[in-house]
Amino acid sequence: MAAGKSCDVLVLGGGNAALCAALTAREAGASVIVLEVAPRAVRGGNSRHTRNMRTMHDAPLDVLTGAYPEEEYWQDLLKVTGGQTKENLARIAIRETEGNLPWMKSKGVRFQPPLGGTLHLSRTNAFFLGGGKALMNAYYAAAESAGIEIRYETEVVDLDIRDGVFHSATVEQAGERAMIRASAVVAAAGGFESNLEWLREAWGPTADNFLIRGTPYNRGRVLKLFMERGAETLGDPTQGHCVAIDARSPKFDGGIVTRVDAVSLGIVVNADADRFYDEGEDFWPKRYAIWGRLVAGQPGQIAYSIIDSKSMGRFMPPVFPPVQARTLADLAKALTLDPARLERTVADFNAAVRPGTFDHTIFDDCRTEGLAPAKTHWARAIDTPPFYAYPLRPGITFTYLSVVVDESARVRFGGTHSENVFAAGEIMSGNVLGKGYVAGVGMAIGTTFGRIAGREAARHVRG
Amino acid sequence: MSAAEERKSLPALIEEAQRLLAICNACRYCEGYCAVFPALQRRLAFPEHDVHYLANLCHNCGACHYACQYAPPHPFDLNFPRTLARVREQTYRKYAWPGAFASLYDRNALAVALASFAGIAFMFLLAAFLSDPARLFQAHPDAKGSFYALIPHGTMVAVFGAVSAFVAVAFTVGIARFWPDMGERLADFVRPSTAAEALHDAFTLHWLDGGEDGQGCRHPDEKPSNARRIYHHLTFYGFLLCFAATSTATVYHYVLGWKAPYPFLSLPVVLGVVGGIGLIVGPLGLMALRRRRDPELAAPEQKGMDEGFLALLVATSVTGLALLFLRETAAMGTLLCLHLGAVLALFLTMPYGKFAHAIYRVAALVRFHLERRRPVAFSLPE
């Protein structure tokens, strides 16, 4: 192994939480090394795919309109997690977001008011100009000029943590191993969502058909090392945030554009050409997350959102063109479904549709009667060619399994919180978000706890 | 890869642009950078005429590329600025008049070189025919009326008047075809409110600010910088000042009856000198930036078009200034022919070179401001 190097604060990972921790520790005077397994061109983990941060504010703040007080934010979080959240940590994450905004700007991050399609978030979520990659570019530029050492293509492969005390990390770069000592460590290496074997362990063989929406580099190696060194964890390892995305998306890194918003306008059938769930249960953004799981439960983990020409132009245009045909039988053939079966499913559905006034901006009265499963809103006969289909597969956003931390972002080993081991971002987000999701909370947790971890790590080192 | 191979056929290029536009429309992360994104977000599909429109709203600042999570090495292989730059060149070709001259874009540097040569040769011949060839190389200690002794004023006006009229017709025909192709009515093109907004954007280079806070665009590299905006201002306003110098000189000549050359502190000379300096520093700055440009964003096959035009601007300005300072020496005749030849070449190549960007950019901006006032044709649930 190559001779060691040392620093005050060693940061494992190169996403939002990692850079927030590194920049904050450096501000406090600590020497900092950042270890990022990805190459420079695709640095920044899942953070490079993000677009906004949910931000508390009592009065209009920068690009944010109105007010979004702590209590409302907390209630939103409570609702989506069904109580699987630690209130003290959640409230810290919430409260700090207000101060995060000016700090982020001081590091070169730029915000913009939301325009098309996302106006409903203009009160609660601060949008990054250019998205998460632009944000990460700003942080990396700030880190470089602050004198933080950044090592790309450098994987953390082992950690010397004994009795909850960190001594050194072993890293691998271009096949060479080296040891880095540090007085404190911040783990910000994300979850295990891109570790296909681990997903398989947790979800069974169906996981082979999952697509990973973000980086291929979050393989959970640091999380696993922490578990092996005795860090306490929380959250269900078999749980992940899983949405239905276009089946033609790349295996990794498809990001935001693979979304298919047509579901609530038509029907969804599985490989047997049968419907399996109420497509009109709720507005699509709210149902987005449950459909991942629903599709995962279907044979071959595949489904097809089918609409007719009446619905074209009524949803955010997806990135891949729809499969298109003049007749349902031809559409079925193109999708390798049984034509007769699809025709029957659609005929049954059409026959069950009750007359109503279609309005996709409200819960309208267009529904089916005597059909199982029912479609409770926006049900219109699928009868106007051409017909269109979007194939769907489950897409994993992130995993919930986390290490346990306290209000100073210190990781707990065997009942006591470590003095020099900190965690931030997705690797600890389960403390706040044990289940469910609400837009922009991942970046709120990562930024807040990244800054806390950086500050506390530097305090530990420099007193 | 050779320049010809780099240059895709129009249908292939439009198809590629449509693929990228669909990705951007589903993503929308860059909506705050420039006019292109709000304009594309109003659409669900991108027929060819809209691709031309959107491409001409883009000025290749690079901001969206550095921000793009789908840029290489991502399998989506998205290079929005470069693709739009290539579409723009196709716009200039498609609407060039006369159409046969569109092929000049294939070898723009050569076209500029030949035009310069022809322009200069023409001026020498003109001078030689219209006056005593020997006077071309004589000193003119009194300066007064010396230019017109070589080439009579009426001749100059006739030559440049004809060339300017030709340029005006070429661009008018171009716009008169481009505009209706986008489904717009000609009356809307000249509507004062939107025209004023478009011109405001053009004259201030509004969209070169890289996203509302004036940090500038990503040129030549990832760091925001206003260098390109400044050099472009120097170039454009330098050009305008030179134009103003010529116009005041015309007024002096016809209205006031004063004959060129004018004294150093006269209005035409001061305007010309200040403009001329801008027209040297600006294009040289742009050329230097261009050469330092991140290769990822440059469209290498457009080097000739960009640099040919810039070089011609510099040549015009350098010869003009040299003429001013050496007008009493024996070099005057030569410099006059060089300068007028360069100006002639500049004008002749305008409709078939980089200058076309100004015309189509303004037209696209007019449409942008028209569209802004119109409701979006479709509604999406939030």
Ligand SMILES: Cc1cc2nc3c(=O)[nH]c(=O)nc-3n(C[C@H](O)[C@H](O)[C@H](O)COP(=O)(O)OP(=O)(O)OC[C@H]3O[C@@H](n4cnc5c(N)ncnc54)[C@H](O)[C@@H]3O)c2cc1C
């Ligand atoms: C498509 C998509 C869109 C999203 N949009 C939003 C949004 O708009 N708002 C929001 O709040 N949240 C969003 N999220 C969730 C958000 O991405 C995460 O909550 C957040 O990015 C987590 O930040 P992080 O720094 O903890 O992890 P990441 O940004 O994933 O960073 C982890 C880092 O660790 C590195 N790493 C991993 N293993 C190792 C190792 N062994 N050695 C060295 N380095 C290692 C990785 O390369 C990476 O740099 C989105 C997620 C996805 C997938």
Ligand code: SF4
């Ligand atoms: S350039 Fe890239 S990041 Fe920007 S809108 Fe297009 S796809 Fe999205």
Ligand code: SF4
């Ligand atoms: S390069 Fe600049 S001007 Fe062109 S589309 Fe991208 S952000 Fe807009």
